[in-house]
Amino acid sequence: MAHLLEGKNLYKTYREKAKVTQALSDVSFYLDRGEILGIVGESGSGKSTLLKAIAGMLKLDQGSVLYNGKDFTGMTPRQTGAFLQMIFQDANSSFDPRRVMKKSIMESGRGKKDEGRILELVSLVGLEEDLLSRKPSSLSGGQCQRMAIARAFYSDADILLCDEMTSALDVTTQAQVVELLQDLKKDGRLSAVFVSHDIALVSMLCDRIMVMKDGTCVEEGDTLTVIKHPCVDYTKELLESARRQSIQEISE
Amino acid sequence: MAERLLDIKDLWVAYEEIEAVKGACLYVEKGEVLCIVGESGSGKSTLIRAITGSSMITVKGSILLEGEDLVPMKKRERQKLLGTKIGLIQQNPAGAFNPIRTFDKQFRETLKSHDILFDNEKLDQLFVTLGLKDTQGILKSRPYEMSGGMNQRIAIAAAMLMDPELLLCDEITSALDVTTAIAVTDELLRLKNEKGTTIILVTHNLGIAANIADKIAIMSKGEVIEFGSADQVLYDPQREYTRNLLRDVPKLIEK
């Protein structure tokens, strides 16, 4: 049975005046339904480029992307938006500052106007109804990010592409949003690609991990196997830095 | 009881009408690393600004640097302390220097402001301790030509130029990658061990604090929620807020 989402030998280079940067070289991945694929790497590793390439926000030089086995390479966000949605790092600016939240969520329904469904989703992501009639500026980062999830679900998208979605949040809010994602995954309602620079966070949330460096995937596999038995030095270095900053579980 | 290099007593700091720091009490002993941990808006950076002095804030209470109170000090007197007694490093790695003028000119300006002769030999030695090779090459280049990690190391060199006893670091790792951040904190540790520099590091990242701090102060909404030795705060926190913070920090799942 074909994977829910798959990428085969993806290539992308940026030409900026004289400088040519190899953003993606021969990257492949797959995602199955109900699974969260974590992509971890430092800035410039190409993890965001990969996500944008999948979403159709930038054109690939080479390689193909498939949804349920069907090739959708070259589609623009207008078309890919039918089955996948992007969640951005800066939650507040992912909503039009002049419109109330309800209108922005309604907009992603592709013509569908289902008030009840919106209320249901807002409570699913743990928010109060009255927030719907407010503008993004009066919501916190955490609240906006939950609204973004509600909006993605309202568009009946199968896949969420999360680009450093919790990096701008404070630690406590980040923990709450991660908990929400874990609950959604448990109910089988969530299949997502989760990009982050924080390997500890990815280890808590994702079933499989891809470690990226300078545009290539240096290591890939089940989360626990990669963390317990890293084969590539770079992964070891990432894990060592994470351990140097880790806080042991304190006895309750 | 080791001698307190910096002692902050009942400090209140406000921007026009907004109270940013409410009655903060904390201190750091000579040769120690104090980490001030808090979310954005907790007042931690305002505390640093109160120490270095700024026209944008009104300060009440006292900040004793080796017994001398900085709060009533006039701008001119405080300016003499900055650079010589207190070194400052900011979050934006490229923010320490004028991006379009050479490091050499700017290092000379800093030294000339304190009537200190430019000593190439001493600078070279300082660069080496901070893991910076090719001192002359760096001095001739301009900040906009350098990476974030490099700029931050040169900013540390600039702060350590005149051997200050106290080094204030305001979120110096948050603009850097994880691996570079750890490397920069290692360099701070080397400064503490080799030169006995006292360091105050402000960060939102509890992990960085756990890795480097002797003392930790947790701040939230302008108040110092908890203040004690690193072990005491990390393993036996008294306050609910600290316990939640420790619970919510992402942990590497290894089993």
Added chain:
Amino acid sequence: MKKKKRAKIKIVIIAALVLLLLFCAVFAGVLAPHDPSTPNAAAIRMAPCAEYPLGTDNLGRCVLSRVLFGGRTTIAATFLLVLISFVVGTLIGIFSGYYGGLLDKFLMRLADVFLAFPQMVVAIAVAGILNGGLMGAMVALGITMWVSFARLARSHTASLKNEAYIQAAAFAGKSDLNILLVHIFPNLLTPVLTQALTQIGTTMIGLSGLSFLGLGVVPPTPEWGAMIAEARAYIQIAPWAIMGPAAAVIVTIVLFNYLGDAVMDYREV
């Protein structure tokens, strides 16, 4: 918050004064004590008195009435010109900022050419050659004015285009046109409108300058620049004939510039 309130009050006061000014211009017919254009041989160059509050000019016409009617011409022409340049410039700027590529390059090169000319030099040449009176002057100033709106709209659109909520709208399947109208245009309005406000003052200076040179409004139609030019010859005998329109020009431009500043301060606070 105090600063925000104070800035808002400043805007309200000045806006009221501007409305008062517009009121005088629009209702010049009612307010003017005399007919602005009929000469009156008996009252040539009379000093300000009860009957002629601002005195009379070389042909015995009431200066106050001419100033009021002149205001109507200048302000109407300025508003019309700024409005047209605003609409044309902003539309071009939005499309070239949003679509980029060849269209953007072509338009911006065109803008470079128009900006290569000093505005007044073009205005004088065009008004001089076309010799089309007020319309000629408006065309002359309009040629280069739309460019400043186009450039501002283009830079704002280019930055707005990368905002997350625009991408989100694309993912929601919205068409380019819908995104432009629903998301980009409303968020673009305030900066471009502020620019329009500041443009009014400069346009008035331009228009009255051209009329002063005889390249805009041609006598006897009342217009401040032309009136000042006419009255210049006998400034020693009847200075009030110049001071009337001069005061009107200064007050109007100062008011509009101050309104522009107040709006900018409000947005910065």
Added chain:
Amino acid sequence: MIGKILKKLASLIVILIILSFLVFGLMDLAPGDPAERKLSEQGIAISREVLEAERAKMGLDKPFFVRYGEWFSGIIRGDFGDSYKDDMPVGPKLAAGLKNTLILTVSSLLAALVIAFPLSVISAFRKNGIIDHIVRVLSFIGNSLPNFLISILLMYFLCIKLNLFPIIAKGTVEGLLLPVLSLSIPMAGRFIRQMRAEILDQLKEDYVSGMQGRGVKQGFIVMNVLWNSLGHIFTIIALQIGSLMGGSVVIETIFRWPGIGKLVMDSITARDYPVILGFVIILGVIYVVINQLSDILHHVLDPRTTL
């Protein structure tokens, strides 16, 4: 770097070609037939043959592109064609006028800079001080006054009321003062507003607090801030030169200063198009060159700006 400058020069030439084409095309839009006007001006009876001969002499019968080609190739050689009024070559007239205009505009520019630069520095570094408020009010008023109005007010108060200066400039130094004042006051107003804003922007940059954190003396900080603002200040000056040129036409007419502006105003009344076209081309070229120079200077000062 040289490559970039050559690219800049190429775009400069392209702009000038388009510029001249538009301006020449403008002439064709003009109402009335220049030949007919010239004959009637010189009092010659107009009959069909005389008119045809005159049109041929002036080359008006050739197709538009040919005339443009001849005119453009002439300009490159510095020959601006002959005046419609008196058949004399236009070049020397424009050159003489340009010399006087340059005297007027350069001295006005310097006067404006001497007033504006120090004041904008002081009011930026002493933000919201007394000087700052005074300077802001003065520059606001200066910026709101058309220069033809300032010249008349100055003339009225200084010449008539206090009769310190002659009303007619006649090219003398003493006569230069009023025109220069009329041009430099509004320009100083605009300079102060823009330069002050630019310096304040620089003061908000991180490096200023970085330097203060190292106890760097205020003198060095001021120097660094000014050095970084210099690039933008050149751009501000270059853009203002455009309105300076426009203003000089008005002021030369008022004070009868024998510059290119006055020449063009006389030729407008006489419908003498070659002079008008020459005027626009010369000032257009000067303006474009100055702006390109300021871009290059800005790039030299701050290599991060794209050329």
